[in-house]
Amino acid sequence: LLDDREERIGFKLKDSDLLGIPFKIIVGKAYEDQKKIEIESRNGEKWLLDKEELMEWANRYLKP
Numbered sequence: 001l002l003d004d005r006e007e008r009i010g011f012k013l014k015d016s017d018l019l020g021i022p023f024k025i026i027v028g029k030a031y032e033d034q035k036k037i038e039i040e041s042r043n044g045e046k047w048l049l050d051k052e053e054l055m056e057w058a059n060r061y062l063k064p
């Protein structure tokens with residue numbers, strides 16, 4: 001689900017929790033500053049990854 005609404009980030013993140021989205025992939029300030037992609041799970045785990053690490057992360061955490 002891509003949330004490209006013209007809303008504040010906090011509003012979007014809260015909505016994703018209400019919808020039950022298991023992982024949030026955030027391409028924002030960390031990407032602008034450090035070229036890092038933020039990932040946050042519903043249980044509070046967080047990762048800060050290079051874009052090259054994203055597929056490895058997905059294979060580890062998104063496999064059924």
